[in-house]
Amino acid sequence: MRIGTFAARSGLSPDTIRYYERIGLMPPPPRDTAGRRSYGADELAWASFLCKLQVMDMPIRDRLAYGRLRAEGDATVGDRLAILELHRANLVKRQAEIADCVAVLDAKIDHYRRLEPARETATDEQGSTHDDGRGGRRPRRR
Amino acid sequence: MRIGTFAARSGLSPDTIRYYERIGLMPPPPRDTAGRRSYGADELAWASFLCKLQVMDMPIRDRLAYGRLRAEGDATVGDRLAILELHRANLVKRQAEIADCVAVLDAKIDHYRRLEPARETATDEQGSTHDDGRGGRRPRRR
DNA sequence: GCTTGACTTGGAGCGCGCTCCAGCCGGTAC
């Protein structure tokens, strides 16, 4: 399979794939007679996993570290495991942060809805108070 | 309160605060006799909220749009509400993505643990299989 | 009076992670 197909299937772009190859994140694939990169299905799994790591915001240097270990073979399984576990912990932390942000947002949205119940009901009716930033300092209900 | 204190309390850095002021994300505060920025507690709430928006990865252009609406006053509450709701939806989507990534990671971690139960138990015992990327293609259990 | 330290400014620099480009080549379809 050539780079275009490979890109489409892995979720990366051809440019990104070549970039990954340049920085050593993906091994240089064999070439066809015309000198074009030729990928097999097994490479696809690694590329997809890399794409996943990208989606989860793993810094490229960490992906690189992981890739290097992978290239070194089975002896590095323990190290790889450590990286994955560390990153999993980060993800969980991130989940908590996001949940917190959603809560803040909900409070603010709720506050605005009260200021302007217009939105999908009527046109407008009140207005003033000039809030924002003061949205947190409200009756002690949580 | 001067910029150092203000920064510490809001969660932003002095440089970031000045940067936000430059791009119009925060209003220029009054100055003391020496020409130094002088903030009040009310500004703090807005700065903290901005910090929150930053934590939740709201692009700076969106923060800017929100800030401009806020500056325009109460007539824009509806628009602001829309922005917040949109971003809330993004956060929820992101939560789902992360949950998915955690699942992928867990599968892989589990797989590695089986390859190498050594880690905190013994030294090693098996090894080979040379996986990675193939971690997804496993007995159909989810 | 002098030192210290927090502040001021405008502007340069940076790390990330791609992304795009020019200019070229080879294979395939009509």
Place this chain on the structure above:
DNA sequence: GTACCGGCTGGAGCGCGCTCCAAGTCAAGC
């Protein structure tokens, strides 16, 4: 044959969001 497409290379460029810097000012403490 020729048009077109998709790929090749090396390197430049970019958008983001700060972050850092030099050189200067001011106020307070010793």
